[in-house]
């Protein structure tokens with residue numbers, strides 16, 4: 197099935213934050229070998245592609261998103277050899293591997309920046325954005341993410357400011373300099389030649405900048421500059437990156453983190469099929485658990501992406517945001533309904549490791565807070581079993597365990613066919629077995645206000661109907677919405693294989709197969 201479609205359309209992707217996955221060395225931090233040892237679990241779950249957050253050499257000011265060497269592994273995570281083993285073992289199980297690529301900024305400890313800051317006439321000076329002060333202050337009013345102070349740091353020794361859209365330890369690269377473009381293209385070749393299947397491109401919409409570095413509109417300036425930077429220069433750079441990827445023999449893929457909070461802008465990063473294959477669309481991630489609001493997000497994605505033949509992506513959780521179960525109020529039934537939503541929409545779903553266990557954020561006491569962006573909670577370690585160290589080589593990992601690790605862990609939930617883990621597995625399997633669910637069209641249906649209802653259909657496959665009850669009361673969803681249909685999957689497992697009765701339990705979601 198689906199062989200005519202590129203793999204990245206029909207795939208289910210799974211994000212791994214390496215620090216939090218599994219530690220095999222006893223230092224409390226997850227590593228590449230920890231991922232390799234759990235590939236059988238991921239294959240059993242049924243996901244097709246892994247996205248690994250950064251494991252590059254890094255001083256870890258932003259936990260790896262401050263890269264000091266794009267072509268090496270930080271000793272905390274292992275070695276290049278460990279990466280090669282992981283990649284080969286993943287491929288042996290038909291799991292693709294996409295890695296994070298952080299093109300907008302390096303670490304201030306990257307040799308390029310060390311050279312660049314060494315003097316005004318250093319050949320690498322222009323690899324970053326250096327500017328004279330404007331009056332007594334920074335060159336413009338841009339605001340940095342995390343600190344919400346000026347996006348400029350003054351360098352005493354050379355008496356100029358450098359730009360950092362994130363932390364001062366993350367200076368922005370100057371992609372308007374062809375030498376930077378060439379050097380960064382080399383880093384892509386390095387990993388493509390090693391065999392990776394693609395990249396998740398960190399804040400890719402930031403690489404092109406206004407050459408004049410003009411002020412942000414004063415009424416928006418209290419925001420960070422990140423969601424305001426939308427430039428034609430970026431699109432030109434992306435077309436070259438696409439050509440580079442397309443020069444490889446296999447179907448390599450790039451998914452862009454386009455942190456522009458408007459789907460119509462996100463749509464432009466697909467180009468005319470000549471920029472990025474996929475892009476993250478964040479407005480749905482920030483949408484509360486509400487049937488009408490979700491309906492609007494789906495409509496918007498269809499309106500903006502459908503006509504230009506751009507394939508959507510869907511994400512509910514990642515390493516930058518509270519886990520969706522926590523955001524949606526903590527109930528497991530809601531987390532189960534959300535799983536049905538995520539895995540039945542038209543587009544590529546990206547799961548975040550641990551959501552299949554129904555994990556919530558960990559509680560981080562003040563003395564254990566680490567992240568400058570306040571994102572520790574969703575980065576809690578994954579519990580693999582009910583033992584005191586939960587399958588980690590150390591009982592005391594870098595962040596506290598998420599709630600209930602004694603019960604809510606991979607080993608225990610694998611044993612329980614009624615667990616949320618098995619629901620994820622059934623949904624992924626159903627998606628794989630159905631062209632309608634994997635790559636078919638979507639039609640939103642009218643129904644009761646609290647029910648989100650849609651049809652998925654593709655030639656040669658039975659129509660699927662997805663009904664999600666957002667309310668905490670039983671709700672009838674008239675059978676004439678769907679015609680005679682069998683419950684293929686129910687978020688609570690009830691009635692699977694039986695004809696649909698027309699009533700949804702509180703917070704229940706079902707996938708129906710038309711007879």
Ligand code: NOJ
Pocket residue numbers: 258261262298362398399453515516
């Ligand atoms: C987005 C990444 O997802 C986030 O974790 C990181 O802090 C910023 N980009 C800066 O690289």
